[in-house]
Amino acid sequence: MSGNDDIAHIEEELPLQDLPLDTWHRARGARMVGFAGYHMPIQYEGIMAEHGWVREHAGLFDVSHMGQLTFSGDGVDEALEYLLPSDIKGLKPFRQRYSMLLDEEGGILDDLMVSRLGAGAFDGADIYMVVNGATKYDDIGWMIEHLPDEVVMNHMDEQALLALQGPEAGEALASLIPETGDLVFMQSGLFTWRGVPLWISRSGYTGEDGFEISVPADSAALLADALCTLPQVKPIGLGARDSLRLEAGLPLYGHDLTPAVSTIGADLGFAIQKRRREEGGFIGHARVMKELADGPGSKRVGLKIEGRLPVREGAPIFADGIRVGEVTSGGFAPTVGAPIAMGWVSLPHSAIDTALEIEVRGKRVAATVAPMPFVPHRYRRKA
Amino acid sequence: MSRYFTDEHEWIDVEGEIATVGITDYAQEQLGDIVFVELPAEGTTFEKGDDAAVVESVKAASDVYAPISGEVVETNGALEDEPALVNSDAEEDGWFFKLRVTDASELEGLMNEAAYKKFVASL
16 A cells, blocks of 8 residues: 555544535534545535525525635736636636646546636736545645745635526526626636625536625634525535536536546537637646547447436446446436436547436336537626 | 335335345435446346446446345336436435345345435445
8 A cells, every 4th residue: 555545544534524515504404424535515405406506596605615716926927827728818808618627647636627816816926726626635735746946826715705606606606796797707706795705707517697795714614604694595515416417517526537537538628718728738738639539449428318217426337238338427407397417438439419328226227328518508698 | 004214225125025226315326426327137147246237427437236135126217218217216206126035034134225314424
């Protein structure tokens, strides 16, 4: 056993931590579970009801387990362009991009959101990044290793992160902070609410319009209360967050994305802008270029499942009796009204409408490669 | 008719040699929204503790064990169209299957309603 394994083992044994809204969730009847090292609400009234509420109204999610980082210093753009395959130099103030950390082989270490700050937010830092909760300490270690000394990275563990998602999220947030009404998808801004500075971006991970709000931990409960007092807003657990993002065709790190898979295979090539592809200069570039030229070995696809039996993560996928892939996320999709899944299949079996079979408890269930999203995105884009 | 409970959160109604089996209201509450129930084929025989059915909630699949040995004589076809019956009426209309009991003595170790309530309260 290597030293790294020992560390991983010790981390698993650590007791779960409480997030700033722990008491708030429990007071609202949340069922708490261990997730990414924290006690987190899996559901309040039930996943189906919460899922439906977000598709029709607005839901408040606590995503404070995620890592919020800032970067500043000379050469920060160049340094981040070495770590990330996305265009950072061309990222304007108050704009946000989806990106990822790749390893030397082009495997995905994490997926993330990166924004250029403005208006002096977060002590005048240059760049703001949100990474996954379960991977944040590994990400931080990886980035420290690869950033020059001039670039300062700050992990803001005193900030909570709330997501407000749903077709009524815009009117709900505007009733507290009217200026947020001007934001469009992937745009951010610094706002003040009752004297509290809030960094708000119009983004999220449900496929609906909505916001992610970075708030100082000691004001998080006050803001969550103010939002949930609004008639449009209810608190929503992790269970519905998972079913919503699956319907939206959005991959979940640690499941649909891992170090074993590549950006192009994951159909996330949009995160690597033309200049970056051509110029390279980022970790993992060779794999990206090779797969753009030759195609990836396997692809992340959507799967429509026949019948009512859900297929789950780990279920093997077959074509003509031969194993060609594996389900990486699956479950019942409340808005679709049927089971759906995401999985990885070898390239020849990844075209839309390819007929496949998925094994569940020794039985074969018919499935078809389907376009994603399963439920159309309803982001608020520029008119 | 007597009703028995197991520590796996199943209930069993016994009438003559026929036992009706379902999961308790506590169990459905823990599982959350149920979207599919996989029932055994009629004629299947189980030993006590065998995997007998699978309950799929939005999030996960859970096994239901045969609480006693017997042969499946009937399954609840209503669950095919309306698995949510298990959520709305777990201990009556949401029953899973009926067994012809092969060894009634297996019922002796099971809980009655009062004992089960106490058991749940202790969890």
